[in-house]
Amino acid sequence: MTSVVTAKGLSKRYRSQPALDGASFTIGPGRIVGLIGPNGAGKTTALKAILGLTTFDGHLEVLGLDPRKDRNTLMEQVCFIADVAVLPRWLKVADAVDFVANTHPRFDRAKCEAFLARTKLQPKQKVRQLSKGMIVQLHLALVMSIDAKLLVLDEPTLGLDILYRKQFYQSLLEDYFDEEKTILVTTHQVEEIEHILTDLMFIRDGRIVLDADMDTIGERFSEVLVGPELANAARQLNPLDERQVFGKSIFLFDNVSRSELERLGEVRRPSIGDLFVATMKGTYA
Template identity: 45%
Template structure:
């Protein structure tokens, strides 16, 4: 395993009975990255995350921080944080009791750091979980998890059901207080547009297949979006773009790779948005063909 990679997978597959949730995935995740894991419901995101933390049996090769997630799970969890999409804190507990509990459960948990992080929120040390709003509970959970001296954090739909202000506060705390250029975060989310500016990399799953694994820098190099007028529509369509869509009143065509010079001259190049790229790569093939 490379010293720079926290995760290395080769031919990784996860099954639920006859269903192939993750199908022959091969990828690496370096240290110091913020990775968006995108996909529709049922695409395999949660199955992949569970395999990474040793909660799902899998086939193929998988190394997380140099460890086997199943055979060496206790050792792995000393340097890995995981918040699943159904994470629950005991409603009867006070915040200060949870901090005391975490201090006894995890050798690398810092109670002082948890208290400092909670000062960024409206959560008080004597508050009971049952009195907190959903957004406050999520912030409390992040503060507890981010107080573990770990190298990898895995978040499965961490802000699901929260209002936009709560989501913004959550991600601000995550980026400001946990990401330091060495640690890596993997975030599964449907809120593509909200987190695009936070990400360094994106992985897109579609029906168990990894259809894209790329840095945001390379997205701009590889994919080309051309805004064009109605007169050029037929010639643009003949070049078979991945997707055609409307943006700010303009028609835009998205290409994988630079189109030919004569096609490029028909429009104005724009920066492709991650949400449009996601739609282009996860739609049914017949829909892609009909839009071309």
């Protein structure tokens, strides 16, 4: 199967600050990929490069096209929600649907109207009258009605309450995602997307520091709860991270055999959040 996104040595500098520093990765079809990184790690720049919104050095192919040159063709197959509340404030709900229906060749109007019927949005309402959560509902209804191959989401749920956040990802999974589609999402609310991701990428200082599917991550990384008497033995095995809880130590290991770890204590699968914190240690120092 050909990949949806292929990036090799992606680099981009803003003034003297590198935003991307030779990032390489591949995203296959039918995946839900989380691109996770601390602030300023280059997430948004990477997405902008994929969307053809910025210049960059290196090789990048999206659906077989160069986003710098073929952006107009590319955007028929790629959708994105850049952030909450980027819909123009003067736009009416009905006009938004009309506009996309008449300018996007892959938009399904009936589908969009069905999505909107499940919300409290009124056709005559203007975006300025909507709450942040409702704006996202509108944006999501528009985007989910477009039969695109790649959907890019940059912090799509920032500033939303938990009801809207849950509903957002639930709609995506139930009404949108299938094996033909690929979703690339960045967010800081890692816990919320943990269970829907198929792949995980960590980005730090413009480089991809971890790129694996969720099964591999489950096999590779383990968290062990170790009593004080075995703590030193655990430290011998080069843990990624160690933290203290109730007089016991929690160690995070990368690629240490399970049988070996089970002798030290109770082995669990680490959460992405803990993995992230361990990987990004010292980022802001």
